[in-house]
Amino acid sequence: MTFLHLKISKSFPLLFFNRARSFSSEPPLNKPLTEKAFFKSNTKDGLISRLCIDGRFKEAIDILCEQQRLTKAVQLLTHINRPSASIYSTLIQHCLQQRALDQGKLVHAHTRLSGFEPGLFLCNRFIDLYAKCGSLLDAQEVFDEMAERDLCSWNTMISGYTKVGKLGEARKLFDEMPERDNFSWTAMISGYVHHEMPKEALELFRMMQTHDNSKSNKFTVSSVLAASAALQSLRMGKEIHGYIMRTGLDSDEVVWSALSDMYGKCGSIDEARRIFDKMVNRDVVTWTAMIGRYFEDGKKEEGLALFSELMNSGIRPNEFTFAGVLNACAGHAAENLGKQVHAYMTRIGFDPVSFAASALVHMYSKCGNTANANKVFKGMPCPDLVSWTSLIVGYAQNGQPDEALQLFESLLKSGTRPDHVTFVGVLSACAHAGFVDKGLEYFHSIKEKHGLTYTADHYACAVDLLARAGRFEEAENIINEMPMQPDKFLWASVIGGCRIHGNVKLAKRAAEALFELEPENPATYVTLANIYATAGMWSEVTNVRKKMDERGIIKTPGLSWIEIKREMHVFLVGDKSHPRYNEIDHYLCELSKRMREEGYVPDTNFVLHDVEEEQKEQNLSYHSEKLAVVFGIVSTPSGTPIKVFKNLRTCVDCHNAIKYISKISNRRIIVRDSNRFHCFEDGKCSCLDYW
C-alpha cells in the first residue's frame, strides 16, 4: 500500500490525479479530471493544492465537502498517511447528507485497507449510511461484524428496515434487542404508521406504556396521533390528547400540528381549527394539513380562505400545499381556480419534479383540459409514474383513447415501469373506447410481459371490457377463475353491462352480490330497477322500490353544476329555484320541439318510477344535466363551449338529448359525469355511446 506513504511533491495536482487513476483498479473511483479542467473548475483549487502540499488534508477535505465535491474529497484520502477518525467521520457525514452510497463504500473500503478500526461511533455511521441508501444488506453486514453494539446500532438498523418497508425484519430486531429506549419504540411505531399499519403502531404504543420503563416523548406521540388519524379513531385520539396534556408534551409545535390534524381527519374539523388557531408558530406543514382537511371535508370556501391567508402570511406554500389545493380543484372540476394556482406557482417558482407538478397534470386531466395537462407534462424534465398515469387516464376519460394508448407506449419506451394503477388506466381507456380485444391483450400482458401480479381492479377492468361488449360468458369465466373474491367494482361493471344489453338474469346475480357487499349504495337498486323497467317487469321494479324503502335507502339526487363568469350554478333534478328558471324553461320547451323535428324520441325506460308515459317524459326533461346545459346556452354568447359537471352517471335519455342539443344550438357541450367526459359535437358524442 505504497500510496499511503506517498510523498507529496511540488507538482502535486498532476500527481494527485495520476495516483487516483492508478488506484482505480481497486474499488472503482470516479473518472479523474484533467489538470486543466481541475484549475478551471474552481477558484479555491489553488488553496486546496496548497493545503495538501502542506499536509493539511483535513482542511482540504473540509473545503471539498463544503463544495459538495465528495468524489475528490474521497480521492484525497489515498494521500493521507494515517487518516484520523475525524476525517473519516467528516467524509461519512457528507456521504450521508448527499446519500452518496458509492463514495461511502469507498471510504469504508479505505478503513479496511489502511487497517483502521472504525469503532462503535463510525460503525453506526456506516450502518446509517447504508440504511439510508436502502442498502440493508451492507448495513446488516456491518452490524453483524461489530464487536460491540450499542442502542444506537440497533435503533439505526430498525429504522433502516422500516424505511424500506421491511417491517418484519425490523420487528425481529426490535424483539431481539437486549434493551430498548424510546428511540427504539418510536422508530418501530413510526415505521408502522408510515406503512399503513396504524393498528400495529397503537398496539405497540400500548405495550410501551405498560411493559417498559421508556417514556414516550414528542416523537412518539406525534406518530401515534397520526396512527389514530389514519384509523379515524376519535376515541383513541382524545385519549392521547389527554395523555399529552398530563405529561406536558404539549409544548411542541409538531405535536400540536399532529393533534390538529388528528381531529380534522377524525371528522372534528372545528376542533382541529380551534387548535390551529391557538398555535403561535404555524409552519407550512400545519397550514397545509388544515387547508387539506377543509377540502377533504368538502368545505371549499374555508379551504380557499385559509389558502389565501397563507399566501399573505409570508410563509411560502410548498409542493405539498399546492398538491393539496390542486387536488381539491381536480375533485371539484374547478379549472379556473386551478389555473390561478398554477399561475401563482409559476410566479413564486416550483420544482418541476414534484408532487405539485404531477398534481397539475392531474388537475388539468380531471378538468377535461388534456391539452394543458399535456403541456405541463411536456414541461417536466423527467415525468414520474403518477404524471404518466394521470395523463393516460385523462385521455381515457376524455374520449381520446388513441392518445391514451399512444402515451402508454411512449411510457414503455421511456423505460419507466408501469405499475398496477397504470394498467387500470390503460384498461379503462380500452373500455371507454370499446377496444375489447386490445384491452384483453393488455390485460394478459400485465402478468406475462410485465411480471406484475393481478389485483382485483384488473379483473374488474377485464370484466368491464367484456360486459360492456355483451360478452357475458367470457366475463363469467374470468369471475369463476379469478383467485380472489370479486369485489364491488367488478360487480358494478357486470351490472353496468347488463344494463346496456338487457341481461336480467346476470343483473340479478350481480345485484345480489352488491347488496351483500354494499347494501347502502342506492346505485345498485336504481340500476336494477331500470333494468327491470326496460324489460317491462314492473312488478319487479316495485319490489326493488319496496326493498329500498324498507332499508331506508334514498336515491342520491342528481346534481349538475356549471361555472359561468367564475360563479358556480348548481342544479338538482326538476330544480325550479334558479333565478333565471323561466328563461331556462322557455328555451327547453322550444328545444324540445326542434329536437322532435330532428327525430329525437324520449327514452323513458330509465326512470325508476312506474308512472304514466307523459309524466315520465316530464321527469326526464328536468334532469339536472339538461337544466345546466340549457342554462349554459342561454347565458353565454353563441358558439361558446359549454362545460357541465354531474355527480352521477349521465342517463341514456339525457345523453341522447344532449347530442341533439349540440347539433341544434351548434355548440360544443362537454359533460363530465362521475365516470368520464362526454364531448358532444354536431350530434355526436366522443364516448361513441360507450360508457
Added chain:
DNA sequence: CTAGGGTTAG
C-alpha cells in the same frame, strides 16, 4: 450518531 406532523394516479 438513531426517531415525529402535511401531499399526488383508477
